[in-house]
Ligand code: FEO
Ligand code: CA
Ligand code: CA
């Protein structure tokens with residue numbers, strides 16, 4: 001529960017100017033270090049990255065592409081150490097035109113290039129230590145370091161585990177599954193695991209939907225049957241004509257135990273299947289675990305899961321084994337916003353209301369698999385692309401990043417999504433009554449209408465500078481004083497680089513956002529994650545170079561060497577005087 005006090009006095013850093021160039025910019029008085037780049041070996045005795053001679057063998061032992069989520073877990077487990085810990089980083093997707101000489105299309109990769117592609121997805125787990133000079137160092141000889149790829153052995157858990165619909169060409173028991181991809185944001189649990197969110201998984205599959213037994217499900221998920229990636233051309237696994245159920249093995253939240261490099265990650269089917277953006281958990285007043293999740297597509301929904309069992313605060317092996325089951329049993333619900341400022345959580349429970357055989361639901365497993373359809377039937381509120389959803393540890397409110405929705409027509413407006421042809425996005429806050437996150441009725445409020453105030457209706461604090469406006473909020477983080485840190489994906493469409501802004505949300509300076517960081521051209525900012533003491537901020541710079549090519553990139557950040565392409569990379573940022581980030 002909130003124990004810290006919000007202060008309006010903290011965000012005193014010198015604001016970074018709006019603009020767009022080849023470089024990363026942080027405020028005066030701050031330093032940044034490029035800690036891990038695509039292709040960097042994360043184990044000992046692995047060859048240095050050679051962009052002209054990349055191989056699947058090497059990529060399996062190197063940092064992957066397009067880093068998105070970043071989580072820092074202090075070592076030892078349970079401590080608040082801000083000098084030593086594990087970094088867990090998602091590699092959401094690839095851009096073949098930025099990875100391979102000749103700049104091929106994603107759908108045109110050879111078999112070997114496709115194997116590189118599989119290995120460039122997933123996650124990296126690495127041990128890192130802070131040095132006396134303030135820089136962080138990768139510990140290559142660590143027993144924790146691990147690459148998880150699109151082929152890593154995993155298991156399904158929760159409602160759909162072992163269900164008939166989960167049996168595939170390769171998974172005869174409907175329990176075994178392999179790999180994770182499309183991993184966007186995520187969350188770190190209080191028990192020291194990472195939840196990683198499978199988002200745009202539809203684009204990895206090929207096959208004729210008209211003859212597919214799961215065509216209704218797949219169409220609702222956005223499968224098209226076209227070839228956008230080469231995976232289904234080289235591997236039957238992603239060819240729905242040969243392996244029609246495989247699409248149901250993706251679109252989940254996956255729980256990873258970074259303390260055991262041999263552990264099998266688990267796909268948590270009780271959290272529903274949709275374009276998962278992230279998953280952040282909060283321990284409720286009664287000890288149950290509440291997870292908040294967004295479905296990142298136009299007109300999709302915000303979800304909540306409440307565990308049946310209560311969290312055990314210890315870190316013994318028995319406590320951890322128990323906590324690893326918390327997200328398997330409980331209640332999944334979807335948000336229905338009312339114009340009067342209330343929010344009703346609608347439970348997705350088999351047999352209740354319309355969720356019956358008459359509508360194609362035969363068990364709770366069907367609810368896990370056809371979550372969007374179940375939410376449609378319960379009249380959930382269609383949102384402007386729900387991205388990160390996180391609880392502010394200081395005020396206990398839940399903040400929802402809604403990135404944009406330029407397809408919303410004037411007759412489709414609703415109170416939390418009040419702008420037609422919304423190109424800039426907004427932030428909505430959800431308020432649990434008396435801090436009880438299991439309540440079925442919340443209140444909600446509009447935190448921020450984002451965008452350039454000269455171009456759209458916004459609600460920034462009147463003292464916000466010309467550098468303080470932002471567009472297309474995507475990921476978020478909170479510092480120890482409860483300030484909201486928002487990263488963006490899409491600001492270049494508004495004429496400025498993507499980056500990171502910090503904003504008070506709970507005091508007289510509410511809405512006074514300030515730009516803290518500017519990405520190099522083409523990149524979005526992901527991750528933001530603070531060490532417990534807030535003296536280091538980790539950020540993922542995703543797809544620098546954007547739509548340019550390997551051969552002719554818009555920037556060669558971060559190496560700026562003629563023989564290196566632009567590379568997605570994880571950066572560490574700190575204040576030169578050792579103070580907390582933001583001061
Ligand atoms: Fe992968 Fe929702 O952005
Ligand atoms: Ca995102
Ligand atoms: Ca976050």
Ligand code: CA
Nearest residue numbers: 474489524526
């Ligand atoms: Ca994004």
